[in-house]
Structures are given as C-alpha cells and as structure tokens.
Amino acid sequence: MSHSALDTPTTRGTSLIDQIGNTPLVRLRRFEPKAGVEIYAKLEMRNPGGSVKDRAALAMVLEGERSGRLGPGRILLDATSGNTGIAYAMLGAARGHRVRLCVPSNVTPERKRLLRVYGADLVFTDPMEGSDGAIRQVRAIYEREPHRYFYPDQYSNPANWLAHFNSTGVEILEQTQGRITHFVAGLGTSGTFMGTGRRLKQDKPGVRLISVQPDSPLHGLEGLKHMESAIVPAIYDPTLADEDVRIETDEAHALIRRLAREEGLFVGPSSGAALAAAIRVACGLDEGVIVAIFPDGGDRYLSDPLWDVTPEEDATVTDAPIHLRIDEAQLTAIRRHGARTYPDECCGALLGPKPGEVTEAFPLDNTFPDERRRRFMVGPDEYRRAEARAAETGLQLVGFYHSHPDHPAEPSQFDLDHAWPNLSYLIVSVRQGQAKEARSWRLKADRSGFEEEFVC
Numbered sequence: 001m002s003h004s005a006l007d008t009p010t011t012r013g014t015s016l017i018d019q020i021g022n023t024p025l026v027r028l029r030r031f032e033p034k035a036g037v038e039i040y041a042k043l044e045m046r047n048p049g050g051s052v053k054d055r056a057a058l059a060m061v062l063e064g065e066r067s068g069r070l071g072p073g074r075i076l077l078d079a080t081s082g083n084t085g086i087a088y089a090m091l092g093a094a095r096g097h098r099v100r101l102c103v104p105s106n107v108t109p110e111r112k113r114l115l116r117v118y119g120a121d122l123v124f125t126d127p128m129e130g131s132d133g134a135i136r137q138v139r140a141i142y143e144r145e146p147h148r149y150f151y152p153d154q155y156s157n158p159a160n161w162l163a164h165f166n167s168t169g170v171e172i173l174e175q176t177q178g179r180i181t182h183f184v185a186g187l188g189t190s191g192t193f194m195g196t197g198r199r200l201k202q203d204k205p206g207v208r209l210i211s212v213q214p215d216s217p218l219h220g221l222e223g224l225k226h227m228e229s230a231i232v233p234a235i236y237d238p239t240l241a242d243e244d245v246r247i248e249t250d251e252a253h254a255l256i257r258r259l260a261r262e263e264g265l266f267v268g269p270s271s272g273a274a275l276a277a278a279i280r281v282a283c284g285l286d287e288g289v290i291v292a293i294f295p296d297g298g299d300r301y302l303s304d305p306l307w308d309v310t311p312e313e314d315a316t317v318t319d320a321p322i323h324l325r326i327d328e329a330q331l332t333a334i335r336r337h338g339a340r341t342y343p344d345e346c347c348g349a350l351l352g353p354k355p356g357e358v359t360e361a362f363p364l365d366n367t368f369p370d371e372r373r374r375r376f377m378v379g380p381d382e383y384r385r386a387e388a389r390a391a392e393t394g395l396q397l398v399g400f401y402h403s404h405p406d407h408p409a410e411p412s413q414f415d416l417d418h419a420w421p422n423l424s425y426l427i428v429s430v431r432q433g434q435a436k437e438a439r440s441w442r443l444k445a446d447r448s449g450f451e452e453e454f455v456c
Contacts, residue, residue, distance in 0.1 A: 024043050031279060038290065040290065041291075050299075051297075052083070052293060054087045058087070060154065076092055076152070077150065082108070082223070098121070100120070102123045103134055110301065131230070154191070161194040161235050181288040184291070193240070209242050212247060215247060221249055247272075271292075324456065326426070331361075335428055335435035339430055339433055345402050349378075349399075350397070354398070362385075367379035373405055400424075415441075416447070421443045
C-alpha cells in the first residue's frame with residue numbers, strides 16, 4: 001500500500017471521551033520527493049467529532065467542570081470557525097451542557113448542519129471579519145452577562161495547548177518510535193502546534209518545528225490564521241517555530257484533490273496546506289522523518305467549489321510526483337528577472353546536467369510582439385542562443401521559465417499550446433512588481449494538460 005499505519009492497536013474505553021486521541025499515522029509515499037525522506041500524516045479526522053479540535057475542546061470542558069465555572073445552568077460560549085464548535089457541541093450533548101457559539105456566517109453548510117444536529121445555539125457574524133469577528137462578538141456577549149456563561153476562550157486557554165502536550169506529542173513519539181525529525185502543523189488557535197511542539201522539543205530537542213500559515217489575509221484555508229493581519233491568540237508564541245511556511249490556497253486545494261485520487265485520503269484544505277509545507281521541507285533534506293497534522297476530513301467541505309474539478313481539468317493530477325531540482329541562487333535570479341520586466345512577462349532557459357535538474361537560469365528576450373504583459377514567446381534566434389549556451393557549458397536544455405504578472409503561477413492555455421513535452425516550465429508569479437510563488441510544470445505526452453513538478 002502507498003500508506004501504512006505505524007501505530008499499533010490499543011485497548012480503549014467505551015465512553016465518548018475515551019475515543020478522543022490515539023489517531024493513526026499514515027505514510028504518504030507518493031508525495032515523498034526523494035529516497036531517504038519519509039512523510040507521514042496524522043489523521044485527526046479519526047476523532048469522534050471528526051477533527052483535531054476534539055482534543056482541546058475536551059480539555060477545556062473538563063477544566064471548566066473541575067473548576068466549577070461550567071456548572072449547572074451555565075452556557076458554554078465561545079467563538080469558532082467550525083471544528084472546535086462541533087467538538088464543543090458534541091461534548092455538550094454528551095455531558096449535559098448548553099452550547100452557544102459565535103460563527104462566521106460563511107462557514108460551510110456542512111459545519112452549520114453539524115452544529116445544529118448537536119443542538120448548539122448559533123450566532124452568525126460578519127463573514128468578512130472571519131474568526132476575528134466571531135471573537136469580538138463573543139466577547140461582547142460575555143461582557144454583558146458573564147454570570148450566564150462559561151467562556152473557555154480557546155484562543156487564550158492554556159488547556160488548549162496542554163491537551164496536545166499531553167496527547168498528540170506523546171502519540172507521535174510513540175508512533176514513529178522516536179524517529180521524527182520534523183513536525184509540521186497549521187496555525188489557527190495555535191494550540192496544536194504549541195502543545196505538540198513543546199512536547200516534542202522536551203523529549204527530543206533536535207526535532208525541527210515548522211508552522212504553517214496562509215500566504216495572505218484573504219485566503220480559503222478555513223481554520224488557519226494569517227497572524228500578521230489577525231487577532232493573535234494569547235497562547236501563540238512565534239519563537240517556538242524553527243521555520244514558518246506560507247502556503248497559497250490554490251496549492252493546498254490542488255494537493256487535497258491529489259490526496260483523494262492518489263491516496264484515498266479525503267481531507268480538508270488545512271491538511272493540503274500542511275502537506276505542501278511538508279513537501280517543501282522534504283525537498284531540502286537528504287534524509288528525515290516528517291510528521292504533518294491533518295486536522296479534519298473533506299466531508300465538511302463537500303459544498304465547496306474546490307471539488308468541482310475533474311481529473312482531466314486538474315493539471316496537478318499525476319501518477320507520481322515529478323520534482324524539479326534547482327539551486328536557490330538560480331531561483332532567486334529568475335524571481336529578479338520577473339520583477340525587473342514587470343508588468344511584462346520575462347522568459348529564459350533552464351539548463352542542467354540532466355532533465356529535472358537545473359544549475360543555470362539563462363535569461364532570454366520575450367519575442368512576443370504585442371502582448372508581453374500576457375504571454376511570452378521564445379523565438380528561433382533566442383532558442384539558438386539557449387542551445388549555444390548549453391553546448392558552451394556542457395549542459396542540456398531542460399526547460400524554460402517565465403513570469404505571470406499579477407496572475408497565479410499556473411500554465412495558461414497559451415502556455416499549453418506552445419510547450420514541448422519532456423521539458424520543464426517554471427512559472428513565477430509577480431504581483432505588484434514583487435516576485436511571489438514559483439511552480440514548475442511539464443506537458444503531458446498527449447498534450448492534454450500539464451503535470452506539476454515540485455520545486456526542490
């Protein structure tokens with residue numbers, strides 16, 4: 001099989017709360033860029049409430065009960081983008097607590113239905129304000145009538161991250177037999193990253209911790225926060241991460257479609273973001289064991305248009321990942337070329353010792369006569385220049401690069417029509433004159449579409 005569980009079955013209790021935690025770890029062989037680097041996903045959708053948030057919600061509910069703040073007649077009140085709310089509602093139903101939740105009105109219909117199924121009272125907030133709007137609303141409600149509510153405040157409650165310190169981190173160490181070298185998790189409340197990361201650092205100080213955020217304030221990665229533009233959770237400590245990776249929404253969406261079709265794993269967008277970050281980390285290693293948190297399943301996003309893409313339309317569907325190795329100095333040169341020619345498209349040749357390996361980015365002139373802002377063309381003279389440079393340096397022509405001004409780094413129909421199979425096409429997105437993400441593609445042999453290459 002392409003993924004295999006590392007953990008062994010354990011005897012577990014029969015109550016609902018006994019089923020929280022001990023989620024499986026599976027290996028994602030098809031997404032590993034090179035031999036010696038292993039990528040594993042911890043499947044938090046296997047919790048009874050369907051997400052990683054079951055762990056923190058349980059810890060906060062039990063802490064409230066022990067302290068007496070969640071007693072008879074008190075209503076559990078909190079802000080949520082969905083998953084913690086579902087966990088609260090599930091536990092409230094099981095333990096006899098009323099639950100009221102402030103939720104952005106644009107959360108998926110599936111999440112709204114689940115919350116209502118469990119009997120939660122919902123207060124919808126401005127979708128443009130995201131989870132921050134829900135936080136402001138819940139604070140206003142609590143300040144008016146604090147005697148009515150137990151407000152655990154998942155963004156500030158230490159029980160949130162301690163739940164992962166005491167469970168998730170321990171499980172990962174056991175499931176990898178202590179072999180883990182890198183831990184990857186998205187930032188929402190930050191509880192999963194903070195608690196798991198602290199436990200891993202305590203028990204195995206050499207582990208590298210990689211946090212994951214959306215690349216911009218306006219994103220489609222539900223449950224994740226862009227910290228610079230958000231209300232920063234009180235439990236978040238940015239100094240814990242050894243590295244912070246920013247992921248585009250489209251990249252995460254493409255990866256979760258691939259996971260469903262190639263691994264049989266149906267997960268949500270934040271899982272795609274975690275996988276994208278794990279692949280980037282893997283590209284820079286010679287060996288390692290990477291564990292990424294997959295927070296929830298894809299069933300909570302079925303109504304999202306991201307699934308309305310067929311395999312034929314989805315240029316990222318491949319039988320196996322292809323990787324383009326390129327020196328960081330050459331990638332920097334390509335980004336600078338794109339920024340320099342903005343708002344026109346730049347172009348150049350990719351030279352290297354063999355296909356899939358680039359050691360020189362050789363700039364060329366865009367010979368397209370009238371629409372350089374929208375497309376590029378390598379004319380015969382420029383092509384001969386590239387061939388001559390390859391011969392002079394003893395390298396091969398392994399592909400071409402170009403920029404997309406104010407557009408994503410995805411191939412256009414024009415690119416498809418003018419590409420050659422077996423060559424790499426690296427595209428850098430340049431937005432407002434600043435070079436952003438770079439992605440590489442290869443034309444399918446039947447010219448029916450492009451296959452994505454992971455840039456290492």
